[in-house]
Amino acid sequence: MRMISRKNTDRLIAWLSLAITIIAIIPLLWIIGCVFANGASAINLEFLTDTPAPYGESGGGVANAILGTLVINTMASLFGIPIGVLTGMYLSEYASSGKFSSVIRASVESFSGVPSIIFGIFAFTLIVTTVQHYTALAASFALGLMMVPIVAKATEESMRVVSDDMREAAIALGIPKWARTVKIVLGVARGGVITGSLLAFARISGETAPLLFTSLFSFYWPTGIDQPMATLQVLIYNFALSGYPDRVLQAWGASLLLVILVVAINVVVKFATRPKYKEGV
Amino acid sequence: MKAKKSSAHYNRQDAIFKSILISASLLVVGLFVALFLMLISGSMPSILGNGFGFLTGTTWDPGKGIYGALPAILTTIATSLLAVALAIPIALGIAIFFTEYAPEKAKFSLTLFIDLLAAIPSVIFGIWGLWVIAPLIKTYVQQPIVASIGFIPIFGGPAYGISLSLASLILAMMVVPIIASLTIEIISRTPVSLKEGMISLGATKWETVKHVSLPFARLGILAAVMLGLGRALGETMAITMIIGNSYMWPFANPSIFAPATSITSKIASEFYEATSAIYVGSLIELSLILLVITLVTNALFRYVIKKTNRGARRQ
Numbered sequence A: 001m002r003m004i005s006r007k008n009t010d011r012l013i014a015w016l017s018l019a020i021t022i023i024a025i026i027p028l029l030w031i032i033g034c035v036f037a038n039g040a041s042a043i044n045l046e047f048l049t050d051t052p053a054p055y056g057e058s059g060g061g062v063a064n065a066i067l068g069t070l071v072i073n074t075m076a077s078l079f080g081i082p083i084g085v086l087t088g089m090y091l092s093e094y095a096s097s098g099k100f101s102s103v104i105r106a107s108v109e110s111f112s113g114v115p116s117i118i119f120g121i122f123a124f125t126l127i128v129t130t131v132q133h134y135t136a137l138a139a140s141f142a143l144g145l146m147m148v149p150i151v152a153k154a155t156e157e158s159m160r161v162v163s164d165d166m167r168e169a170a171i172a173l174g175i176p177k178w179a180r181t182v183k184i185v186l187g188v189a190r191g192g193v194i195t196g197s198l199l200a201f202a203r204i205s206g207e208t209a210p211l212l213f214t215s216l217f218s219f220y221w222p223t224g225i226d227q228p229m230a231t232l233q234v235l236i237y238n239f240a241l242s243g244y245p246d247r248v249l250q251a252w253g254a255s256l257l258l259v260i261l262v263v264a265i266n267v268v269v270k271f272a273t274r275p276k277y278k279e280g281v
Numbered sequence B: 001m002k003a004k005k006s007s008a009h010y011n012r013q014d015a016i017f018k019s020i021l022i023s024a025s026l027l028v029v030g031l032f033v034a035l036f037l038m039l040i041s042g043s044m045p046s047i048l049g050n051g052f053g054f055l056t057g058t059t060w061d062p063g064k065g066i067y068g069a070l071p072a073i074l075t076t077i078a079t080s081l082l083a084v085a086l087a088i089p090i091a092l093g094i095a096i097f098f099t100e101y102a103p104e105k106a107k108f109s110l111t112l113f114i115d116l117l118a119a120i121p122s123v124i125f126g127i128w129g130l131w132v133i134a135p136l137i138k139t140y141v142q143q144p145i146v147a148s149i150g151f152i153p154i155f156g157g158p159a160y161g162i163s164l165s166l167a168s169l170i171l172a173m174m175v176v177p178i179i180a181s182l183t184i185e186i187i188s189r190t191p192v193s194l195k196e197g198m199i200s201l202g203a204t205k206w207e208t209v210k211h212v213s214l215p216f217a218r219l220g221i222l223a224a225v226m227l228g229l230g231r232a233l234g235e236t237m238a239i240t241m242i243i244g245n246s247y248m249w250p251f252a253n254p255s256i257f258a259p260a261t262s263i264t265s266k267i268a269s270e271f272y273e274a275t276s277a278i279y280v281g282s283l284i285e286l287s288l289i290l291l292v293i294t295l296v297t298n299a300l301f302r303y304v305i306k307k308t309n310r311g312a313r314r315q
Helices: A002-040 A045-049 A063-094 A099-113 A116-131 A136-160 A164-172 A177-206 A232-242 A245-272 B012-050 B070-101 B104-119 B122-149 B164-188 B192-200 B205-234 B237-242 B263-270 B277-314
Strands: none
Touching (some): A002 B070, A002 B104, A002 B164, A002 B205, A063 A245, A099 A136, A099 B277, A116 A136, A116 B263, A116 B277, A136 A177, A177 B012, A177 B122, A232 A245, A232 B122, A232 B237, A245 B104, B012 B277, B070 B164, B070 B277, B104 B164, B164 B205, B192 B205, B237 B263, B263 B277
């Protein structure tokens, strides 16, 4: 009798944990479903090629916001990825267990816990108040900073797992340390660095808070990287809260573009890093 | 052991390369220090003008020059704790299912789903929460509860949809994947020998989880919760769009259905329109308070995770 009830408890837990897992996944499917259902009807040629219509007029598109998001993300990547890779290289190959390295490690780790809106405030006080106007460069600076810890961690971890045999073989061949680090260790670890950078790119593509008071928003095509610039993220925020049905619909359309970008990067990375051999559990 | 020195080739190139790496790393340290100093100097107008009353004041009226941050601080803490409390059982359920019961074939898609849920941008949670979930919650949850037991203050009206409790609910969805994926990792580290011992004694999977895996992972789960809490405290866009941005909670109206204002939603919705130095300073001081809270939470997370790593190595 007792044996049966213990087995039933186990079966109950199995079903319960399955049910909980399904409950947790429902929001994901619901969100993606809603974004597709609402956003698909907003998307047409005008939506993808035109700038937003002035308030009160219907029509218009989000093309300037698409361009803005890409420009700001690219500038952020140009700043964030190199710094992240260099820092990760230092932590993996050069850092000792001394004080100096632990300060660097602590800074990188602390950066990853800083709320994104605080990067916005930082970029505002550092750049916007200095140049006296809102600028896309400040937004890229904030987003680039957010990429640094992600890229650094990915670089460090993927370089760390490179076998010491490689390093020793390189030493035996008399290759200087910088060439060992860059050409051999980084060469072997490059997959991890690339996926880490891609995930960091996906992450900042969805970040909105650091843009609110740096790149701001604009109804027009960007005129320069030192000017306010529209982005998909801020457009979604502004239009979703505007209350005009047209605008809210366009916010859904912009959400669809953003979700496709973010989900595509994550799925690609997931499949690329899929373990080839099954690990034991 | 990594080879630390190859003295024969420790030449100029190496020295230049090393100094490039060190300057990049120092830049990161410098920027972090600059971030802190900038927030402190930016807060000065408020620290000097508002004094200690900033932390205890319950009114925020820029027109009259009154800045009290207590409701925002309490809201941030309350929504995050509530969200984490909702997320813990869900995340544990996922972790137990994943590590014990899920078929091998399902594991890949399950981790994909968890990763995707973590990757959905906050502003998308916001538009979905505002236009899809808020009306549903308003009609099917808030209104019936307010109508039946609304006389209890924490379940009182109004039933607008957008509220403290909706923010907590959406936040919970956002932190579930964070807590779950770390918990899975920790539970997977349970030494196989311990589990095999349990199974050889005739224990079921659940008994193994309950008596071996969960006690083993206790500290790690605590770390996962701290990580989720840190994320919840700093979450901005979704909260700003669904919390209602009103200083009603908790003093004017203690109901969980009351609209409220968190530190982040206050900054996001008012920073742009802040004109006077003390107004801007007050918002920057809010962000400084948030930074301190999240840094402490993250430091606790790192402390606990370091302890679990040491424990795991000893096994």
